[in-house]
Amino acid sequence: MRRLAIWGAVTVLAGLGIVAGIVLPASSASTSPASASKAITITVVAREWSFKLSRSSVPVGSTVIFKVTNKGKIGHDFKINGKKTPLIAPGKTKSITVVFKKKGKLPFLCTVTGHAKLGMKGTFSVGVKAVTTTTTTTTTTTTTNACTTPTTTVVVQMKEYTFLKGDGTALSGSTFPAGCTQFQISNVGNEVHNFDISGVKSGALLGPGQNETWAVNLKAGQYLFVCDVPFHVDRGMTGNFTVS
Secondary structure, X not given: OHHHHHHHHHHHHHHHHHHHHHHHHHHHHHOOOOOOOOOEEEEEEEEOOEEEEOOOEEOOOOXXXXXXXXXXXXXXXXXXXXEEOOOEOOOOEEEEEEEOOOOEEEXXXXXXXXXXXXXXXXXXEEOOOOOOOOOOOOOOOOEOOEOOOOOEEXXXXXXXXXXXXXXXXXXXXXXXXXXXEEEEEEEOOOOOEOOEEOOOEEOOOEOOOOEEEEEEEEOOEEEEEXXXXXXXXXXXXEEEEEEO
């Protein structure tokens, strides 16, 4: 009789163990943590020479997909928090996914040589108040000696990758008389160019088909001219002329 009682108790305990084995996993499942939050998509528009982001801040711990579209006329990329898109051709879109684990203000930029200097950079905020900034296209038109009564007119045509006079000959090696000289500049190429007389005036960045006219007073001497767009000097967009 006593053996039967002990056996009954063991059976009951075993039964309770079985029940516990069934119930506990169900209870554990009901308290499992929630799935990770959905990634934030931020659109980025790149052009000469700026970035425009759809938002400039996120909370700490956010996973962000930066969808970068190049609406410019030359290649650009986008780098932030150690991650970078490939070089993006005009009209194309590339994306990168970045996880922001630390609070702070992080720089972003285009890594193509010279593009950040021309304005393709900014600050992105993580877990802090966004910094209000205005990113503008850099089109330097500084003139140190402008004049209004030109005695000489020089027609300059820009294309890949050279400067020509209006008659189709090379601008480099030309000679002009001293005095107020007017430059009529046009972009007859397929990329963005500008005409920069070193130390005198850096003209506007002109897209295909665009033009500008300005005049400067030139003293006798030799002058260097270049295109400021990155890599264009390396490809031949430089030269010099003489003022007599």
